[in-house]
Amino acid sequence: MKRLLSMHACALALLSAAILPVQAAAPALAAVPSAPSGGIADVMTALADRSDAVWNRRDATAMAALYALDATTTIGRDIRLKGRPEIQAHFTRSFAGLPAGMTHRTVVQRIEPLGDMFAVDSQVAIEMPDGAGGKRVLREFFTFALVRPVAGGWEFLAVRATPLGAAPRA
DSSP states (O other), rough: HHHHHHHHHHHHHHHHHOOGGGGGGGGHHHTTTTTTTOHHHHHHHHHHHHHHHHHHHHHHHHHTTTTTEEEEEETTTEEEEEEHHHHHHHHHHHHTTTOOOOOEEEEEEEEEEEEEEEEEEEEEEEEEEEEESSSEEEEEEEEEEEEEEEEEEEEEHHHHHHEOOOOOOO
């Protein structure tokens, strides 16, 4: 029992040390060529916008390219993917069945540096035109992602998309 408590104390200490203000990560980001001067929030928002644009184009190859070769993704309870090939195959199948006009919109809500990575919490909305010039939200997700800088950009290491609320009726 003491060993288990000690392990929990070590884990809490490591977690506490890892969760620093985002500004503390800024000096390390200066070396990353893709980081704009607006800070990490602008970088993560740009990555979210890029991901949305790729999803909205239904480009499974480009979507998979945003992920590390050994990335993992979980969508809801039933979809668990490991590695870029599985991720690409999933998006290829998923995009083929989507109706025209359906879009993906991500709003980055929180960013925390974790060593050379960032933990990013986002809200995602799957939307359709409402016929009056606006959008109707079909489904919302809370999404947690681990993201790291790589040569020429950023990549997702892990993404967990959790549906919010009840599934829409057919």
